[in-house]
Amino acid sequence: MDIVSILLNLLTPSVFLVVFAGVLVGIVVGAIPGLNGAIGISLLLPLTFTMEPQIGLLLLGGIYMGGMYGGSITAILINVPGDVVAAPVAMEGYPLTKQGRAKEALYYSIFSSMFGGFIGVLILILFTPPLARLALQFGPAEMFFVSLSGLIIVGALSGSILKAALAVLLGLFISTVGVDMITGSERFTFDSIDLRSGISVVPVVLGLFCFAEMFLNIGKKPSEQVQYRDQKILRMTVVKDILSQRFLVWKSGLIGTLVGLLPGVGTTLAVFMSYGDAKRTSSRDVPFEQGNPDGIIAAESANNATVGSSMVPLLALGVPGSPTSAIIAGALVIHGIVLGPSLFVNRPDVAFTFLYGMLLTVVAMTIIGAVGIKYFSYILKIKMEYIVPTVLVFALFGAYSLRNSLFDVFIAIVLGIAGAIFKKIHVPLAPIIIGVVLGPLIETNLARAMRIAGARNMPLWEYLLATPLSKGLVVLVVIMLLVVIRMRHKEKVAAKEVNNA
Amino acid sequence: MKANLMLLLSAPFLVAATSAVQAQDYPTKNIQIIVPYSAGGGGDTVARIVADRLGEELGQQVNVVNREGAGGEIGIDEIARSEADGYTLGVFGYPDNFVLEHTRDTNFTFDSFDYLAAFDDMPMGVFSSPSSQHSSLEELVSYGQEHPGEMIIGESGALGLLHALAFAERSDMQITPIRYSGGGELMNALLGNHIDLASTSSMSHDPIVDSNGKPIGFASEERMEMFPDVPTFKEQGLDLVMGVSRVLVAPEGLPDDVRKTLVDALNAISTNEEMIANFENAKIPYRYLDDSAVNETLEKSNSVLMPVIENNLDQINGN
Amino acid sequence: MLLKLPVTLPVIKVIHRSTNVCAQMLSNLILGVVVLLSSIFFYLQTTDLPERSALFPQFILWGLVIVGILLIFQALLEGRKKVSQEVSEARREERGQFNDILIFQVAVPGGLLLVAYGLLVSVGFYPASTFLVFTIYSYHAYRIDAANLKSALWMRAIFFALVITLFMYLIFTLLLGLPAPSGALF
Incomplete structure (x- = not known):
């Protein structure tokens, strides 16, 4: 299928409609405190079951893109970063709001998101097909290392190392429940028929993200007064200013893209890396944490850049790069679409429509973001008492509809209760999901590697390191470990400084 | 999609109309077909082709649900456990259920299912990887006999494993089988040269050969019409005939009227030219058996397979 | 180049954490005990499994046992530190909030x-x-x-x-x- 016919395929009213609707939903759920893009995607998942696969995918992709941007609205206007990812934007954006420059801050945020989003999607378009061709080279050893690298990033990023390790291991453990694919023996099923088919990812996500989050939102008072004042500032002025900061937006977008490529929750790492870099290199004479637009530019371009690039491993290798792309993978499975190298051979229509359609999500985000600014403050006024019950029943339905399984609903509720407790005792939730997603990949590939090594009479490590590709991946894992150790070291130093002060 | 949006806008006005439709007999809601394999393999392809036509014929949406795992056992078990109301059907490759039943402690038996139709008759085959030195059975066997246990054969299901073991046994080789969760994954592993051989159905012929993999032979009585160049094992001196037939089943105990509606619908679509063309495009040799023919054929095949399973039981359980 | 980037994430988190240290101590202890006991329980379930099926879950459960023990240790160490009355009062209050x-x-x-x-x-x-x-x-x-x-x-x-x-x-x-x-x- 040639590019021209794909582009023509894209230019249908239904594609435009779906992309705009997806982005709009994404921005709204991203902006509502307590919700985020991942929740939005899991709630609308059932809607995509009856759509054509590429249309459904673009809807979810739009929510993903919009949600990434939407988080910054809350951060800027009421200083409530939805999650850690939006913290830098809150630190720079809210001071601007207090100075009456909210509109300007929102412009910085949307246009940086636009540049970042474009870079990420361009990489998605350029990298995925060649990587998919290379994907056949990914044997048991390589897949094992790729999945392992995801666990390391996730585990190392989230608060206390012990609790992050606990979360990862818990996720891996959940993934082992059910009939073992390789030998057919039952593990931890306690003779329950339902447990035999295992615990699938979507109810886990719905439980940990939707239910747990909503529990903790119950009783939250409406957000404080939004201090949005109109301001005379031209969009072009902001765009020009963003571009005049030498390479800032490109550099940050690239950091976001590269970090986002690695499976795991790379977004947080990407945002803080590029924010830290902006702090070091900014040439503005505004101090940081007092409303320096460079902080917004760096953080926002980095986080939207991860949207595109985190789908590269998903589409090319079948390894989800983030909890969000794990849910998107769930949607593809419903349509009988196999991710990995065969996707581009068997369903080029789906693959390429999605790749190029993601460009449209960036366009839609920019248009909605640049035009809708004065309406954003209304989103923040939606009352929690309407949001919480609505999200809960939609999540209830979503948990059921993936496999038409009441047991899945039960699992989601139980994990919701557990997740709320975990959240309160600072056990991070995202690593649990990544553990559930990557567990089977790690186990089956390790088991295959052991068997092949055994048949070839070589030690396991020799087989694992046999190809240049697997050696390269090990080097990558080691580098990531070093980066992470360095981050943690800095954390300790900073902690001491804070305690001394 | 466009139609859906139109519907969305006019939904409130349709309430009355739709509730009138619901007063009719089976089927009044969506039907799901459980496929016990991951998406993209042969069983999945058959299920999706049939689901489309069956949905049109019955005037309801027919959804395919992949429930892979444990070599098909999880999904087949789930079909057997489902309510026999006609809203949950299953498509799987016979004799996966039969092999599982006699090699593991399964909850289902051959009689847990009402076999409504069969759609194809596809021989198993052995393919070698693109980097393999062996392009004929003879070369392969002599290498395998000199290097016992070193050759690795991938398989993706109970029948694949049985076929791999019978292949090794009858050619006096020791080979190491490795499990993959579906045909697609197995093919990628073979084409990436991560395994030496693949035990899979003839449907994988084209994608494997296109990427320089080599067919060693098919376990059929005669050469296949679709692939006249691929020899059978029999003509290469190896007595091995084994194949898969995708059957559409319901859990045992369907109400008579529901069963009749389904059987009629299946017979009606069995001659649909578009559907047959879909099978041909997917390189699946189409062979329709109606509800009485399928039962007869399967019973006969059971009696042929049973001794093969018994001979290899140790090896199957050892893996 | 990656290694040179200063990172600021921790500072926010640390402030957040230092206010919460107290309620966390008890919860860490309970968490550690729960993790330890349940992983031992599940480990016992794996002993009848064939070796190839048991390997991976056992590996994970070993990890969980270690994490459980470390959590208990950490909580006990924290608990032995002497604290002023002010702090212990703050602790009690936080524990109350946590129960709420x-x-x-x-x-x-x-x-x-x-x-x-x-x-x-x-x-x-x-x-x-x-x-x-x-x-x-x-x-x-x-x-x-x-x-x-x-x-x-x-x-x-x-x-x-x-x-x-x-x-x-x-x-x-x-x-x-x-x-x-x-x-x-x-």
Whole structure:
């Protein structure tokens, strides 16, 4: 299928409609405190079951893109970063709001998101097909290392190392429940028929993200007064200013893209890396944490850049790069679409429509973001008492509809209760999901590697390191470990400084 | 999609109309077909082709649900456990259920299912990887006999494993089988040269050969019409005939009227030219058996397979 | 180049954490004990499995045992540090807050959700959803201010519950034809 016919395929009213609707939903759920893009995607998942696969995918992709941007609205206007990812934007954006420059801050945020989003999607378009061709080279050893690298990033990023390790291991453990694919023996099923088919990812996500989050939102008072004042500032002025900061937006977008490529929750790492870099290199004479637009530019371009690039491993290798792309993978499975190298051979229509359609999500985000600014403050006024019950029943339905399984609903509720407790005792939730997603990949590939090594009479490590590709991946894992150790070291130093002060 | 949006806008006005439709007999809601394999393999392809036509014929949406795992056992078990109301059907490759039943402690038996139709008759085959030195059975066997246990054969299901073991046994080789969760994954592993051989159905012929993999032979009585160049094992001196037939089943105990509606619908679509063309495009040799023919054929095949399973039981359980 | 980047994430987190150290100590101890005991329990389940199936879960459970022990150690070490009265009072208060959260933010909504699940299994999705929206809406208002519970609120809650349920019915059941869990009534 040639590019021209794909582009023509894209230019249908239904594609435009779906992309705009997806982005709009994404921005709204991203902006509502307590919700985020991942929740939005899991709630609308059932809607995509009856759509054509590429249309459904673009809807979810739009929510993903919009949600990434939407988080910054809350951060800027009421200083409530939805999650850690939006913290830098809150630190720079809210001071601007207090100075009456909210509109300007929102412009910085949307246009940086636009540049970042474009870079990420361009990489998605350029990298995925060649990587998919290379994907056949990914044997048991390589897949094992790729999945392992995801666990390391996730585990190392989230608060206390012990609790992050606990979360990862818990996720891996959940993934082992059910009939073992390789030998057919039952593990931890306690003779329950339902447990035999295992615990699938979507109810886990719905439980940990939707239910747990909503529990903790119950009783939250409406957000404080939004201090949005109109301001005379031209969009072009902001765009020009963003571009005049030498390479800032490109550099940050690239950091976001590269970090986002690695499976795991790379977004947080990407945002803080590029924010830290902006702090070091900014040439503005505004101090940081007092409303320096460079902080917004760096953080926002980095986080939207991860949207595109985190789908590269998903589409090319079948390894989800983030909890969000794990849910998107769930949607593809419903349509009988196999991710990995065969996707581009068997369903080029789906693959390429999605790749190029993601460009449209960036366009839609920019248009909605640049035009809708004065309406954003209304989103923040939606009352929690309407949001919480609505999200809960939609999540209830979503948990059921993936496999038409009441047991899945039960699992989601139980994990919701557990997740709320975990959240309160600072056990991070995202690593649990990544553990559930990557567990089977790690186990089956390790088991295959052991068997092949055994048949070839070589030690396991020799087989694992046999190809240049697997050696390269090990080097990558080691580098990531070093980066992470360095981050943690800095954390300790900073902690001491804070305690001394 | 466009139609859906139109519907969305006019939904409130349709309430009355739709509730009138619901007063009719089976089927009044969506039907799901459980496929016990991951998406993209042969069983999945058959299920999706049939689901489309069956949905049109019955005037309801027919959804395919992949429930892979444990070599098909999880999904087949789930079909057997489902309510026999006609809203949950299953498509799987016979004799996966039969092999599982006699090699593991399964909850289902051959009689847990009402076999409504069969759609194809596809021989198993052995393919070698693109980097393999062996392009004929003879070369392969002599290498395998000199290097016992070193050759690795991938398989993706109970029948694949049985076929791999019978292949090794009858050619006096020791080979190491490795499990993959579906045909697609197995093919990628073979084409990436991560395994030496693949035990899979003839449907994988084209994608494997296109990427320089080599067919060693098919376990059929005669050469296949679709692939006249691929020899059978029999003509290469190896007595091995084994194949898969995708059957559409319901859990045992369907109400008579529901069963009749389904059987009629299946017979009606069995001659649909578009559907047959879909099978041909997917390189699946189409062979329709109606509800009485399928039962007869399967019973006969059971009696042929049973001794093969018994001979290899140790090896199957050892893996 | 990657290694040179200064990173600021920790600072925010540290401030956040230092205020929470106290309530965490006890919860860490309990968490450690729960993790340790349950991983031993699950480990015992793996002993009958064939070696190839048991390997990976055993590996994970070993990891969990170690994490459990370390959590207990960490909590005990924290607990032995002498603290001023001021701090211990703050601890007590935080523990009280934490218990509040457990009861009001976890136990009550979790319980409501389980009741809704019971309804889902017995009478079907739509009655369950009406129940859930109604109770959660009212409970939310109650948590903000107990004085909110007036008849006007009940009416609003019922109305909202019906609207949401109708909306879901229109979209999922009528428009998309997705199966909803059905029970005796619907």
